[in-house]
Amino acid sequence: MRKSDVLIVGGGLIGCATAWYLAREGAKVTLLDSGDFGMGASGQNAGSLHFQLERRFLENGDALAEQAARIAALSRLAISDWSSLEADLATDLHITMNGGLMVAETAEECALLERKITRENAEGLQTRMIDGDEARQIAPYLSEAICAAGYSPDEGHADARLVTHAIAIAADKAGAVLRPRCRVQSIEKAGRRYVISTAEEQFAASQILIACGAWSAHVAAMLNLHIPLFPVGLLMNATERVAQVVPHLVQHVGRRLSMKQTHSGNLLIGGGWPSRMALDAEGRFALYRPPGVIESSLRDNLRVAIDVAPMIATISLIRSWTGITAISADQLPIVGEIPAMPGCWVAGGGSAFTLGPTFARLIAQSMSGKKREELEIVAPSRFSHLNSFMGQ
DSSP states (O other): OEEEEEEEEOOSHHHHHHHHHHHTTTOOEEEEOSSOTTOSHHHHSOOEEOOSOOHHHHTTOHHHHHHHHTTHHHHHHHHHHHHHHHHHHTSOOOOBOSOEEEEEOSHHHHHHHHHHHHHHHHTTOOOEEEEHHHHHHHOTTSOTTOOEEEEETTOEEOOHHHHHHHHHHHHHHHTOEEESSOOOOEEEEETTEEEEEOSSOEEEEEEEEEOOGGGHHHHHHTTTOOOOEEEEEEEEEEEEEOOSOOOSEEEESSSOOEEEEOTTSEEEEESSOBOBOOBOTTSSBOTTSOOBOOHHHHHHHHHHHHHHOGGGGGSOEEEEEEEEEEEETTSSOEEEEOTTSTTEEEEESTTTTTTHHHHHHHHHHHHTTOOOGGGGGGOGGGGGGGGTTOOO
């Protein structure tokens, strides 16, 4: 049996970064993933660094928007973490933080944008409201239909395919034990230790982190726990390579859109458009099969992009792909220790790329006994009632 201080299930961005932060402070860490590192949502997403309040929090009423605005404290930390990540890893991750624009096209959207910015400013984010003319001065590619935008100087994007891979290498160099293609078959609580069994070996540690995206609920069930994370299939699109023309992250306050241009020149277009989850033989969502493209999602996603930046209509689409991510019951991430089972930590839900390095750093510090109050807004304790009849 291999003994560690911490066992991590899930080799995505959060899992690898937590292993890195812990290992470089001297902790013995073992990281397990059923496949290769960074091949799930961490590598399938488009790499947005969106520090403004996302549209999905605005479309479901003021109560959720007010609650979500409190994530700004984490966003402020994430701005700093992403700004220093390439230097910390001594690796080019194609991190670009040239600013972000959340655009509006109607009077109603402008009013929504203004309320959003007021919330963000109250929480310490430096977003500002600009009119359409100033938005086009910053981003000449924007349509004349854009009447206003929220401008954040810190937003940007990174190459999602590079980030997790680089952090996994750093974790390995720091002394973490990395085990790809090592599927967890069972987890048991034995006194103060957690014991994970795979087909080849057993692993034991006093603390465990479940950070495997859409698979997190299944892994937690091995400990007789509920984690309300649910799989969703999303669509992303990539154009041919063109000259650099979109240096910003572009989002829309009233329509689903996320757009940015990669280091190599491709424009990535997404924004939360659904794809169709595959089903297994028993009619359940099949997490190991890619979702199917929904034609209306593809068509409407590109329509929004063209409406916002008309030059998109002149560029060829070369690829569309789908991926599976996880969202929580209230759309906020779930990050922290599970009250019903001390020593068992979870990290997942929305914003897991943008906030991933920050979540990992705060989890590592908390596991080491340095409680971080910033995680309280996303703590699993808000779902404690689901586990009142569960646990060991």
